[in-house]
Amino acid sequence: MPVEPMPHYLRIRDQLAQDIANTSLSQRLPAERELAERFCCTRVTLREALQQLETEGLLYRENRRGWFVSPPRIRYNPTRTTGFMDYVEAQGRVPRTEVLAAERRAAGPALGRRMGLDEEAEVFHILRRRWVDERPVMLEEITLDASWCPGLLDHGLDTSLTRVLREALGLSLSRSELAMHSTALVAARATPLQLTPGSPGLYVERASYVEDGRLVEWDQEFWRSDALEIVIDARYPD
């Protein structure tokens, strides 16, 4: 079977992506005219390649100043249980957690079903935005069974929640079930991440259990697609 020829702009995209990976491109790209000459293509084809890399999150554009290489993605291994503040810092970046809202409320029917609680059961609902190097990268909605961690809201939540639970309340989780898929971010989630509504994002759902198997925390994370790389190792059975 013949191989369908790859469109020219995609070959240019691959070469540029390679140059970015090799950091053989300066953080600010040369002018479009210069790049078009280098790749012997039209400005139209070049712009197709640049826009493709923009949607992939490898490049971003600044009005009038041209094209720039995006900062590297934060690498996150979900099989490890290191928290955001730790794995971002370990990669030489600056993490920040901003609390947007924190309240006590009734679980309600939908969440009650999801967490195995009565509709009237009290939960803590915490909305946070997380930053890397002064760029907002993730919105998270955290729900906790209030009967498990009463008094949580008396503590500062602009840090690692796991650490607050462990160090201030002496509580620790046993295991988490994660589910993730790519999605398009709705306005209410895209705007706080400085994105246009409909931009691609990664949705991560985390259900966390204590030793006796009780579900005590249920989180939803919405990530900018250009901020995160999920990395995982797999071993084949002998």
Place this chain on the structure above:
Amino acid sequence: MPVEPMPHYLRIRDQLAQDIANTSLSQRLPAERELAERFCCTRVTLREALQQLETEGLLYRENRRGWFVSPPRIRYNPTRTTGFMDYVEAQGRVPRTEVLAAERRAAGPALGRRMGLDEEAEVFHILRRRWVDERPVMLEEITLDASWCPGLLDHGLDTSLTRVLREALGLSLSRSELAMHSTALVAARATPLQLTPGSPGLYVERASYVEDGRLVEWDQEFWRSDALEIVIDARYPD
């Protein structure tokens, strides 16, 4: 800090998503007028909620026939090494693998660097499309070090590649490194998946090694965002 009120269409979205999860909605949704009455909202607000669920892949629309619940996502645990044909079938779905192209070529500079091969080294390049229940869900570009598996192209590749390598050639992998992120699918990848260019998708890159640590296979997968759920377990240290 006050909780920003959630837009009405998002609350309707959450209720509908819950109904879908509970399969308390028939596969075909009631008429928009009926739904708008049930949620005491305008048709405009209802449509915002439905379109949000469409971008998330929970619903799809058929011209003139109305709204339908999307088939459930295939659940895939990347820490296990079960192949597509097996984990799709294990979920009571019908997997199919279609070979679009298979050729022998020189690695070239970019791929050579990535795989640690000379530019002139021979690789097998295989392009496949994978289906679930007669819906195309994933495009994959597989590159293999030809010196590791000479004669591979003499075998049928419309099945599990791992099985062909093991059973026909007596070759097996030791471990894989996976990296994944959400992205927007370019036309060349969206169209074969029956999507509009720019639709969100999941990009999965897999580098596979043999026992002695040599990288022999490098794959790129492009998934429809509504077809796949990545599921992972994490245990917290005691």
